[in-house]
Structure formats: structure tokens, C-alpha cells
Amino acid sequence: MIERFALWLDDRLGTAHFVTKALRKAFPDHWSFMLGEINAYAFLILLATGTFLALFFRASTADVVYNGPFTTLDGVHVSEAYASTLDLSSTVRAGLLLRQVHHWAALLFVAGIVVHMCRIFFTGAFRKPREINWIVGIALFALALFEGFTGYSLPDDLLSGTGLRIADSVIMSIPVVGTWMSFLMLDGNFPTDQMIPRLFITHVFVVPAAIAALIAVHLAIVWRQKHTQFPGPGRTERNVVGSPLFPRYAAKSVALLMAVVAVTFGLGAFVQINPIWLWGPYQPWRIFSPVQPDWFVGWEEGALRLGPPFAARFFGDTIPSPFWSAVLVPAIMGIVLLCAPWIDAALRHDRSSHHLLDHPRNVPARTAAGVAFLTFAIGLTLAASDDVQARYVHISIDAIVHAYQGFCVFGTIAAFLVTYAIAKELRARGAPGRPSRVRVRRNDRGGFDEEPIS
Amino acid sequence: MTAKDRAIGVFLLLAIAGSGGFIFAYVTNGNRLLEGVSLAGAAAMFAAAALGWAFWIVPDEQVVDEIDEYPSSIAARDEQSATIAEDERSIGRQKALLRLLYVALGSFALALASPLRSFGPLVAAKSLFSTKWRRGSRLARADGTLVSTSDLNVGAVEVVFPEGAIGDPMSQATLIRLPDGVVPNTPSGYIAYSRLCTHAGCPVALYRSQQQQLACPCHQSVFDVTRNGAVVSGPADHALPRLPLVADASGALRATGDFPVPVGPGFWERP
Numbered sequence: 001m002i003e004r005f006a007l008w009l010d011d012r013l014g015t016a017h018f019v020t021k022a023l024r025k026a027f028p029d030h031w032s033f034m035l036g037e038i039n040a041y042a043f044l045i046l047l048a049t050g051t052f053l054a055l056f057f058r059a060s061t062a063d064v065v066y067n068g069p070f071t072t073l074d075g076v077h078v079s080e081a082y083a084s085t086l087d088l089s090s091t092v093r094a095g096l097l098l099r100q101v102h103h104w105a106a107l108l109f110v111a112g113i114v115v116h117m118c119r120i121f122f123t124g125a126f127r128k129p130r131e132i133n134w135i136v137g138i139a140l141f142a143l144a145l146f147e148g149f150t151g152y153s154l155p156d157d158l159l160s161g162t163g164l165r166i167a168d169s170v171i172m173s174i175p176v177v178g179t180w181m182s183f184l185m186l187d188g189n190f191p192t193d194q195m196i197p198r199l200f201i202t203h204v205f206v207v208p209a210a211i212a213a214l215i216a217v218h219l220a221i222v223w224r225q226k227h228t229q230f231p232g233p234g235r236t237e238r239n240v241v242g243s244p245l246f247p248r249y250a251a252k253s254v255a256l257l258m259a260v261v262a263v264t265f266g267l268g269a270f271v272q273i274n275p276i277w278l279w280g281p282y283q284p285w286r287i288f289s290p291v292q293p294d295w296f297v298g299w300e301e302g303a304l305r306l307g308p309p310f311a312a313r314f315f316g317d318t319i320p321s322p323f324w325s326a327v328l329v330p331a332i333m334g335i336v337l338l339c340a341p342w343i344d345a346a347l348r349h350d351r352s353s354h355h356l357l358d359h360p361r362n363v364p365a366r367t368a369a370g371v372a373f374l375t376f377a378i379g380l381t382l383a384a385s386d387d388v389q390a391r392y393v394h395i396s397i398d399a400i401v402h403a404y405q406g407f408c409v410f411g412t413i414a415a416f417l418v419t420y421a422i423a424k425e426l427r428a429r430g431a432p433g434r435p436s437r438v439r440v441r442r443n444d445r446g447g448f449d450e451e452p453i454s
Numbered sequence: 455m456t457a458k459d460r461a462i463g464v465f466l467l468l469a470i471a472g473s474g475g476f477i478f479a480y481v482t483n484g485n486r487l488l489e490g491v492s493l494a495g496a497a498a499m500f501a502a503a504a505l506g507w508a509f510w511i512v513p514d515e516q517v518v519d520e521i522d523e524y525p526s527s528i529a530a531r532d533e534q535s536a537t538i539a540e541d542e543r544s545i546g547r548q549k550a551l552l553r554l555l556y557v558a559l560g561s562f563a564l565a566l567a568s569p570l571r572s573f574g575p576l577v578a579a580k581s582l583f584s585t586k587w588r589r590g591s592r593l594a595r596a597d598g599t600l601v602s603t604s605d606l607n608v609g610a611v612e613v614v615f616p617e618g619a620i621g622d623p624m625s626q627a628t629l630i631r632l633p634d635g636v637v638p639n640t641p642s643g644y645i646a647y648s649r650l651c652t653h654a655g656c657p658v659a660l661y662r663s664q665q666q667q668l669a670c671p672c673h674q675s676v677f678d679v680t681r682n683g684a685v686v687s688g689p690a691d692h693a694l695p696r697l698p699l700v701a702d703a704s705g706a707l708r709a710t711g712d713f714p715v716p717v718g719p720g721f722w723e724r725p
Contacts, residue, residue: 026519093484101490129524162656166672169654169719179582179721187574189581190655191623194574226521240519248515251508258501262494269490284623285596285613285649287657289671304654304689305673311691311720320720321691322654355521387674397674398687 027249028229028242032123034256035116040215041260042109049102050204056092058084059200061156061193070277078156078281081196085155085276101268106148108264110296113141121340121370123357125228127350131341133221136214138337143211148296150203152274156196159274161282163293165190166304173323191284231356238355290387302383303329306405336373364423368416375415379408458510465503472496582724583716585648586619587697593629593646593707594620603642603705606631609663614646616709624717626650627697628668629707630661630679637680641701646709647683648697650718651675653690668694691720 010016027033060080066073068083069090078086088095117137120126126134149167153160168190172178187194226240235241243249267273280286293301307325311318336343344366345351360367382389383404390397438450455463475492479485525531546552593601593614601614612629619625626649634643647668651658656672666679667686675688683694695713702708716724 024517026517094480094486094489097486097490162672165656166654172719172721175722177722179723182721184570184574189624224522226519234518238521240521241516244515244517248508248512251504251512255501255504255508258497258504261497262501265490265494265497269487269494283596283621285621285626285657285659287659287671289660291656291671301673307689309653309675309685309689309691313725316725317722318720318724319722320724321689322719325689353524387671401674401688 023244023246025245026227026240026242027245028227028240030230032119033227034252035112035119037253037256038112038260039109039116040219041257042105042112042264043211043215044257045105045261045264046102046109047208049098049105050208052098053088053095053102054204056084056088056095057081057154057200059154059197061191061196073277073280076281079196081154081156082276082281085157089277097265097268100271100273101264103152103273104267104271105260105264106151107295108260110141110144110148113137113144117141118370118374122360122367123228123230124344124354124363124366125357126341127344127354128341129225129353130221130228133218133225134341135338136218136221138334140211140214140218142334143207143214145296147203147207147211148294150199150207152294153199154196154203155274155276156282157276158279158282158286158288159276159291159293161191161284162287162291163297164195165284166301170300170304170322170326173320174327175317175319175323191282226355228355228357230359235356237353240355290385290391292385292388295381298381298384299377300326300330300380302380302386302404305386306380306383306401306408333373333377361423361426364420364427367423368420371419372412372416376408376412379404379411383408458506462503462506462510465499465506469496469499469503472499581624582718582721584712585625585717586616586622587625587627587709587712588616589709589711591616591618591709593617593627593699593709596620601629601707603644603701603707606644608633608643611661613649624650626657628658628661630668632666632679636666641699641707644699644701644707645679646697646699647677647679647694648713648717651690652685652692652694652717652719653688655719658694 006016006019010019058080062080063077064080064083066076066078066083066086068074068086070086073086085099089099090096120134120137149163153164153167168182168186171185172182174181182190185198186192187198227242229235229240229242232241243252279288292298303325304322307321309321310324311320313319347365348363358366383401386400386404387397389395390400441449441451443449472492472495476489476496479488479492526534594617595601596613596615598620600617601612606612606629608631610631614627614629615622616625627646628649629644629646632640632643632645636643637645647658649657649659651670651672653670653673653675656670658668658670658675658677660669660671661667661679662669668677668679668683669675670688670690673689675690676686677683677690677694678686683696685691685693695715695717697713698710700708700710
């Protein structure tokens, strides 16, 4: 069957040579090379479930009176967006399951990207000639964050409306152009009727199209450049050793796809997520406490909480406080990430191409820099729930804020130094991998000698 | 048939059962738990079967791919350079025309980008500088009822809007009744502040009546009600604007004008 199809295709496109090579393309066996695939599969699940949801969602702020299965909301004035999200969570069959799967898959998508980026960074896979794909990857990461934010802003519930309000304030804090940008995006002063429809088109068309296009570029470049690999017997800078794409790697990859489906549907079935009927519809003067965003926005939320209460004024103009921690700091973090391949090359005086990966312990400075970056980001993320922590440990919020401010500065430095020391020590102890095998032999004096087995 | 083959067979049978379970749950009107569990189970069994295939059936062979040589050979790169140089010479014979081409391309891009202007008003400032509060506006609750001095106990709070603009996001204010004499110029102890946090615009909804402070649940900015809304702690960089109030002879609470400064978070044009 497959063979007849391949021949039919070869008659028309001359693909025989390509197909033969593709089926036997080498994929390195290390488990960490499959992390990126989690994201591809999560994206497929997001496309499928998202298309289903989009066909029931009504992107409108028009006022309707709710009447339905969520009886506590009966008679409440809500937007069409909110009402239709309630409807697709209740009266549409399988709607709630698919909505929860969609949300869980989104959380997994971003988490998978972070873990995949860690693999790329700590093994030095971003080095020449792979800088282009590093940039494409960062762009995908940024788009995924944006896509996640626009998605959870759509239902027009109290939590999402508050999140949008904060996002608008952050945009407005940008010097010179901030107010213009906010008004161009929203068609006026927050909140506007254009908000939800524009978010909707952004979320279901513009950003997914960009993500899909960039994933295609990402994979095409991987195909062209071939995979990196850890050093090992028979592995050189000029080859790739691994399982053939077909059948072994394909079988493993299908298993991964199905595992991602199983995990997201299992979570969607068992673990409630974003129960908007508990939050209520967005009304600009209402709020509840504590309020926290989805995990991947936590670092920005934490940055807002830790920022200095300082507005810069000059010549009658103002740069308000959110700018420093919620615009400037993320911008610097983004630029540092984008420039990582060139910073690494400059600091290591190494502008040659690499296809063999570094073990993280063998490059202490890079590993320490990565851990420091993560420490900083984790510090911001944890700070996003400082009010909840204050409630649990009975410390004043001020004290916790100061602790996190200290952690983001000194913790980051300490993380760098400690990681550097550990990696250096581990490097000095010798190459990682299998412990060298020895043969133990009794000697003349009654003791034991070890002799290595090659 | 080995034990391993049988195991894969069992996985596939269970996957079929899971798919059937999902269809059953769906057709018999949607038990979310049953739907999710059966589909997740089917996928998990597929995963197990595929893993079985990968590790038990398919041979564990290693293949080696050669990485293509790049950079390309010096000859190929030289040829590319020569071709580009020749093209540049032929295109760039007329420097002035080339410059004109760049200008033409730039203006074309500008033309294509100009409809972005349709998305909203560019002059933002005006609507950010004023709210719907006017001299004499009565204070009304979200349900439209009006507030008088006899309505609140000391220490109580109320969300208020100007009568006629109920629910207007920019005009929302928090009305608090303080003990008499704590703050001067408060009719019967009533004092009102803009409800929009000056940090990121959340409603400053938490009132700590013991400390007489307003707190924002979003980023924990705290404002002192007795000191004109001054920032006590948190990331806010300026005070909450205070709404000037009077009570008329009948006890009705009215504003004596708009907030003296723009409400809400800071922005570039804000003085």
C-alpha cells in the first residue's frame, strides 16, 4: 500500500530518492530531543480543540441577561462573550471537556517550550550554525505567551477583564507612544466594545497563523541542518547517529503524541480549570482577592508587584512606575535571550560551527548564566502570589516583597556563583557518562587492584 | 505470538474500548468525566502500544547521517560573490534611480500601513483627563439608588458613581464613612476616592477600617484614607485622587466637581 503510493508519487514528483533518505533519517536517541515535540503535539491539540470552541464562542460585549444551568448567575447582566463561554461549558455536549483540555494544553504548550529552550541552552545547541533557529524559537516562545494571554482574556470574566486592565496599564506606561498604542489597540479608553472582537481575531487567526508558519520554518531548518548530538563513540562533528525516522523513531513519536493527548484529556476530565462561573462577569468596579494569572504570566505579574514606586517626570511628561519592572525588565530579558548565541561566542572566543553538544558541567559559565536567568524568572513568578504566601506564613506583604526583591538581585548572583562552582568541580572530576568499568583483581600483597576495561 | 506481541494486542484492544467508551459517554449525553477518562485512556493505550512497537518489534538499529558541508566550497562562494557583484553593478548603474526606488518602496509601505490609523483615536489624552463627575452630581450606587449621609455606618464603604453615569469605569469611586473629625472637610465623615488604582488600574476594593487604609488586591498598593490618599506602600507611584464632597440640607451627598487630577494609572501625557 505505502509502496504503491510512494511509486505513484515518484511518477509525478520524482521523490524516490528523497523518501528513501527521509525514512532512514537519523534521530538521536537521547530523551531530551523529544521535548520540542511535546510542543508540536500540544499545538495540534490546541488547534483542534480551539477550532471547536471558536465555533460556539460569540466575540461580543453586547449586554445579555443570563439564564441557564449556572443558576446562581440567573438574571445577571453579562456580555455575550461571557454568556457564550458559559453555554459552551454547559449546554454544548463535550464543550466543558474540550474547553478544559484547551486550557490545560495551553499551559503545557508554554511549559514545554520553556523546558525545550533549557535543553537547547544548557547543551549549547544554539551555537553556530543554529542561531537562526534559536531566534525563531524565541519568537515562538513570545508568540505562545501572547497567544495564551489573549486566550484567557476572551471569556470576559472578572479575572480576565482585570488582567486586560492591567495589561492596558502596562502598555500605557510606555514613554511617548504608550497612550497611542493603547488607544489604537482598544479604539478608546479601557474598556471598549472593540476589545473582545479584536482579541478574538488575534487569538484564533493572527497569532496561530504566525505560530504555524514559524513552526514550519523551525522544522525545515532542523531538517536542513540535522540534529545535534551528545559526544560518544562513532559520533563526530560531521555526522548524526541515531534511530531511523521510520519505523523506530516514528513509533516513539506517535507514543509521545498519544501520551500528550492522554495527559491533557486526563487533566481536562479530572482537574477543573478557570471556572469562570465562580469568578462572575467582568465589571470594572468589581474584583476578588487573591487574584493570580495563569502561570506563564506570573513573571510579569511578579515584576509589577516588585517594581519601584517611582515615576520619572520631565518637562511635563511622565514615565509611570509599571514601566521599569514590567516593560524595561522584560525587554532586557528578551534582548539577552535573543543575543545569547552571540554573547556566548564572544565570551568564549569561539566562532566556529558545532554539531556536538556540550555537557552542561563542562561549560560552567554558560550553565551558571542559564541558572541565574531561571532563578531571576522564578523569583518574579513566585512573587506573583506574594499575597497568598503572606496569608499562609503570617508575614506582612511588605516584608515578602522586600524578600523577593532581594532574591531577584542577590539570589540571582548567588545562583550564578554556586552553579559555577559546582559545574567547575564536576568538570574537574572528569567526563560525565557511564562510570568507567573496572576489573578488580587480588594482588600479591592481599589487597585489590583495579584495572580499567576499555 | 510472543508475550510481548500479546501485550501490544491487549493495549490496542483497550484503546478500542476507550474510543468506544468516549462515543458511549458522548451519545448518552455527556458525562464529562467519562468522556475525558475514556479518551485519555484510549490515547494512553495507543501510547503503550506504540512504545511496544518501538522497543519490542522494530529492530534496534542505528543509522548514521552525514552532515552537509557548509560553508560551501570556496569556489561556490566566489561564484556567488561574483554573480551578486555583477547584479549590483547592472542594477546600480543609475544611483539616482536606485535612491528613488528606495523612497518609492518606503512610501508604498507607509501607504499600506496607514489604515492602521482606523483602529482608534490617536489623541488619547482628553478622555483620560476627566470623568463624568460634575459640580452637584449626586452619588449613586451601581443599582442606581442614591446615597445620603444617613445611609452608612462609621467604617462602612460603598461603590459610587455619578448619578446618570452608573457603571462608568473612569468615574467609579469608593465612598467611606470615617468617624467625625478625623479628616477636615468631610460631610458627616464621608470621604470618597477614585476606585481606579494609580498603579495598574485595578479597583482599589479592600478597605482596612482599623488602619483607615485602602488596599488594591492586584499588586498590594496601600493608600492612606486620612492623608488624601497618599501611598503607604506598594508599587503605586502617586496618591489616589480624592473626590470633593458636600452634603446638602436634606443629607444628599453630592460632588462639588470632578477629581482634581486625572484618575487611574500614570501615562506619558499625565503631568
